[in-house]
Amino acid sequence: MFNETVLKEIDEIKGRYPDFRSALLPALYVAQREFGWLSHEAMSYVARTLNLPEAMVRGTASFYSMFKHKEAGRHLIQLCTNVSCMILGAERLVDFLRTKYGMEPDNTTQDGRFSLVIMECIGACGTAPAMLVNTDFYDNLTEGKIEEILDKYK
Amino acid sequence: MGKILLKNIENSNSADINEYLKIGGYKSLIKAFEMQPKDIIGEIRESGLRGRGGAGFPTAMKWSFAFADTKFPKYLICNADEGEPGTFKDRPILEKNPHLLIEGMVISGYAIGAEHGYVYLRGEYPYAKEVLNKAIAQAYEKNYLGDNILGENIKFHLTVYQGAGAYICGEETALIESLEGKRGQPRSKPPFPVNVGAWAMPTIINNVETLSNIPYIISVGGAGYSKIGARECTGPKLYSVSGCVEKPGVYELPMGTILRDIIFNYAGGIKSGKKLKAVFPGGISTPVLPADNIDCPMDFISMPRFGSMLGSGAVIVMDESVCMVKVAYRALKFFEHESCGKCTPCREGTDWLRKILERIECGKGREGDIELLSEVVDIMYGRCFCPLGDSAAGLVMSMIKHFRNEFEEHIRDKKCKNQK
Ligand SMILES: Cc1cc2nc3c(=O)[nH]c(=O)nc-3n(C[C@H](O)[C@H](O)[C@H](O)COP(=O)(O)O)c2cc1C
Ligand code: FES
Numbered sequence: 001m002f003n004e005t006v007l008k009e010i011d012e013i014k015g016r017y018p019d020f021r022s023a024l025l026p027a028l029y030v031a032q033r034e035f036g037w038l039s040h041e042a043m044s045y046v047a048r049t050l051n052l053p054e055a056m057v058r059g060t061a062s063f064y065s066m067f068k069h070k071e072a073g074r075h076l077i078q079l080c081t082n083v084s085c086m087i088l089g090a091e092r093l094v095d096f097l098r099t100k101y102g103m104e105p106d107n108t109t110q111d112g113r114f115s116l117v118i119m120e121c122i123g124a125c126g127t128a129p130a131m132l133v134n135t136d137f138y139d140n141l142t143e144g145k146i147e148e149i150l151d152k153y154k
Numbered sequence: 155m156g157k158i159l160l161k162n163i164e165n166s167n168s169a170d171i172n173e174y175l176k177i178g179g180y181k182s183l184i185k186a187f188e189m190q191p192k193d194i195i196g197e198i199r200e201s202g203l204r205g206r207g208g209a210g211f212p213t214a215m216k217w218s219f220a221f222a223d224t225k226f227p228k229y230l231i232c233n234a235d236e237g238e239p240g241t242f243k244d245r246p247i248l249e250k251n252p253h254l255l256i257e258g259m260v261i262s263g264y265a266i267g268a269e270h271g272y273v274y275l276r277g278e279y280p281y282a283k284e285v286l287n288k289a290i291a292q293a294y295e296k297n298y299l300g301d302n303i304l305g306e307n308i309k310f311h312l313t314v315y316q317g318a319g320a321y322i323c324g325e326e327t328a329l330i331e332s333l334e335g336k337r338g339q340p341r342s343k344p345p346f347p348v349n350v351g352a353w354a355m356p357t358i359i360n361n362v363e364t365l366s367n368i369p370y371i372i373s374v375g376g377a378g379y380s381k382i383g384a385r386e387c388t389g390p391k392l393y394s395v396s397g398c399v400e401k402p403g404v405y406e407l408p409m410g411t412i413l414r415d416i417i418f419n420y421a422g423g424i425k426s427g428k429k430l431k432a433v434f435p436g437g438i439s440t441p442v443l444p445a446d447n448i449d450c451p452m453d454f455i456s457m458p459r460f461g462s463m464l465g466s467g468a469v470i471v472m473d474e475s476v477c478m479v480k481v482a483y484r485a486l487k488f489f490e491h492e493s494c495g496k497c498t499p500c501r502e503g504t505d506w507l508r509k510i511l512e513r514i515e516c517g518k519g520r521e522g523d524i525e526l527l528s529e530v531v532d533i534m535y536g537r538c539f540c541p542l543g544d545s546a547a548g549l550v551m552s553m554i555k556h557f558r559n560e561f562e563e564h565i566r567d568k569k570c571k572n573q574k
Contacts, residue, residue: 017313018227019334019335019353021334021335021336022315022333023335024336025315025316025317025318025335026315026316028318029316029318059337060336060337063337064317064320064338065318065320066278066319078278082239082240082438082488083239083397083434083470083481083484083485084239084396084397086480086481086484087398087472087481088397119278120239120488120491120492121238121239121240122278123241123242123245123278123279124242125239125240125241125394125397125468126242126394126395126396126402126403126404127402128402132278132280135280135281137281
């Protein structure tokens, strides 16, 4: 179950909205931060804390692509391949991640270092192609630049 | 036209409240508090401001509906979901000019009688969230937010709500569902959010850019503001330009600037001396325009006459080397992924369109596939619960209309000649 500090945090979030159910998405984010991903167990903690049916919690969580339903690697790479990024070569970068690092979309590398997710537009189209590594933004990507960046994430 | 929305953003500290105050920030708020709410709405009406979220709905009209509703409390929501592919115009406001948005929201809240505002911020903008939360804390400290703003009996609180990666949550009723902690599926309208919105109360939803226009309107007056831009579409507009241009970026220009000018003058023309092939003028949800149809004024009223829409003003530029079938396929992959599943024409239609486009792109297209695409488009168009499905259908329709030969070529040659 969540520890006292987390329970307090969720309680405080509940107070920000006229109806406590609005705390569901923020609470799922908190659970994801605490456990790294949303296991059934984590979602049932959220359900208990907010006093909501588990089915409702799971049904809501599954709608949103930023909630992870399996264990992710140490670093999450979110690479955009939507139109603006695609026409500037984003797909080549996916191939590069595949051949150089053994990454597959929606999968984690064998050593647990990286998980790769293909993203829809992340609002960096003016400096495409772009990606997020965890919560850090990187743009104007090339193969060389990606190599340099990923060296920082062990 | 001097910069209004992107004013001072070269200043690396522009998000700080003290820098904002130095350039006259929060003065409009003081002025607005000396006005009656209905007079503020009057100024907005006179300004001619239209919503910048995509539909171009007159802001004052929306506000007066909520103003007239006698239910309390009322809510103000800022739509910062910015999910339309190609769009990155709200981001500089959120990251570099957050106090402009906050000032706009406090004034708007006062005008419609809302004491609580929410910024629905897309999950993929973690940095904007940090900046915005810091700015909100500063605004509370200096008493521009709180229970007695500037010592007056005026109350306004602001909370940032983080979305979680669903494009459909940019649609206003899906956004409300999401804010209420539910799956982001659109509601049927009517009732409209202005009467029955968040937590069933009167709710105004406006885009980041829309709300960021408010302080300037109050400062120069509606009539002064209406001198900028086109006649029925006034004000400054943020255009996000991306793709095959020399100088991609966000350009603040008068509403109604000619598309050709945006591409060839402001954005420096096509990259590496190549030729222009096609443009999405307002994100991938707006029909594609071929290279010979770009002398259109980029505003809400003119664009439909040229066969497209202004949308979010996201100009995606494609040069001669870009394969249109591939673009259509990638776009449909997006719409299929983002379809919320509520209505059948959109859920099934986007899946069908994506599958057919995928096989054409991969060299497995069949005779009759173009007709099949058109048939699916016809079934979808006008029958979807919300505009998402129509946008997907409209994209395919415009692609076939202008680039039919490329589709035929793929099917005939059983390959994409751009594929290695
Ligand atoms: C599928 C879909 C996605 C949308 N996404 C956004 C968005 O990301 N940001 C936005 O401001 N409006 C978006 N809209 C438009 C909103 O529904 C709404 O019209 C807008 O927020 C109203 O604000 P405005 O009057 O200031 O334009 C979207 C609409 C649809 C149908
Ligand atoms: S298309 Fe990749 S960031 Fe917008």
